[in-house]
Amino acid sequence: MTLIFPFDIFYLSSRFFLLRTVWRIVFPLQAISFADFFLADIFTSMSKVFSDLERSVCRMVHRQVATIAWFEADSVCGSHAVAIPIVLVLPYIFRFFQCLRQYRDTREKTALLNALKYSTAVPVIFLSALKYHVIPEKWTNIYRPLWLFSSVLNSLYSFYWDITRDWDLSCFTRIFKFTKPHILSHVLYGRKWVYLWVIGSNLILRCTWTYKLSAHLRHNYITLFAITALEMLRRFQWVFFRVENEWNKTNSKANIQLVDNPEEEQILLNNNGHNV
Numbered sequence: 001m002t003l004i005f006p007f008d009i010f011y012l013s014s015r016f017f018l019l020r021t022v023w024r025i026v027f028p029l030q031a032i033s034f035a036d037f038f039l040a041d042i043f044t045s046m047s048k049v050f051s052d053l054e055r056s057v058c059r060m061v062h063r064q065v066a067t068i069a070w071f072e073a074d075s076v077c078g079s080h081a082v083a084i085p086i087v088l089v090l091p092y093i094f095r096f097f098q099c100l101r102q103y104r105d106t107r108e109k110t111a112l113l114n115a116l117k118y119s120t121a122v123p124v125i126f127l128s129a130l131k132y133h134v135i136p137e138k139w140t141n142i143y144r145p146l147w148l149f150s151s152v153l154n155s156l157y158s159f160y161w162d163i164t165r166d167w168d169l170s171c172f173t174r175i176f177k178f179t180k181p182h183i184l185s186h187v188l189y190g191r192k193w194v195y196l197w198v199i200g201s202n203l204i205l206r207c208t209w210t211y212k213l214s215a216h217l218r219h220n221y222i223t224l225f226a227i228t229a230l231e232m233l234r235r236f237q238w239v240f241f242r243v244e245n246e247w248n249k250t251n252s253k254a255n256i257q258l259v260d261n262p263e264e265e266q267i268l269l270n271n272n273g274h275n276v
Contacts, residue, residue, distance in 0.1 A: 025094050028101040034246060037098055041242075043091040044121075045235040048228070054087045085129035092121040110165070117161050120154040123147075128212075155206045162202055167241045168249075169195070198237055205234035 002010055017035075024030060025040045043050075058064075058077035099115035102108070127147040131139050163169050208227050217223045 025098070028094075028098050031105050032098050032102045037095070037102075038239075038242070040091065040095045040098055042235065042239070044095060044118075045231055047088045047091045050091070051084050051087045054083055055081070058083070080132045085125050089122055089125045092118045092125075114161065114165070117154075117157050120150065120157055123150040124154050124209075151209055155209070159203050159206045162206075162238060163199060166238065166245065168245045169199070198241065202234060202237060205230055 002015070005012075005015070018039075021035050021039050024033075024036050025043070028036070055077050058081070062076055064077060096115050096118040099111045099118065103111035103115070124147065127143055127150060130143050131147075134143060208230055211217045211223055211227060
């Protein structure tokens with residue numbers, strides 16, 4: 001309710017910007033801006049949160065709160081519900097269509113490869129949900145191997161894209177070649193262990209889904225809390241270096257424009273006889 005509060009309190013302009021960005025994510029009918037895909041990427045990390053929110057609202061609507069139906073997996077709001085995988089996949093679908101829109105505007109093939117990355121999350125989600133709709137033997141012999149394959153593919157593809165595209169580390173060769181770093185990251189640049197940590201931890205945190213292979217950990221609430229906290233850490237790391245990469249690219253473009261106009265640069269450097 002606070003987000004749609006019409007009065008000029010609680011940062012009205014910021015709330016309006018957030019709502020407008022969400023609208024642009026759901027309906028990518030215009031050119032994709034940095035804020036659009038940046039927030040949409042964060043939403044992919046929040047897919048489980050959206051799923052839990054949908055389940056909570058469903059239980060309240062069907063009066064299942066504080067009843068035995070809360071623990072029933074086959075209840076209308078339980079793990080068998082069709083709405084759960086749909087809610088889980090929506091952030092990836094939004095990001096997928098953003099990539100297609102970006103390709104339509106720029107004709108860059110990397111946008112299609114990025115769209116392919118998000119499409120690899122779709123079979124992971126629906127194969128996981130299929131477990132509750134098929135007999136155990138069929139799940140073990142057919143669908144579980146497919147789920148494992150699609151999960152590994154999605155994790156490795158996403159890890160590769162983080163390193164080479166979103167962070168532009170280019171297979172670790174540009175670790176110390178950033179131009180005009182931000183004052184905060186200047187503390188980090190030059191320390192090789194920071195990048196080794198980020199690369200290694202990103203690969204490990206991309207594979208946290210493997211906890212589902214253990215029947216004990218799968219239904220352990222402490223494990224679920226830990227996995228959620230680790231995903232927050234991974235996304236924070238991604239945000240930090242993604243914004244830094246965008247900053248460096250912006251600065252590089254500005255420097256190229258100055259170099260392309262040496263006469264203008266000379267005029268700006270000339271003090272025109274004035275003492276400064």
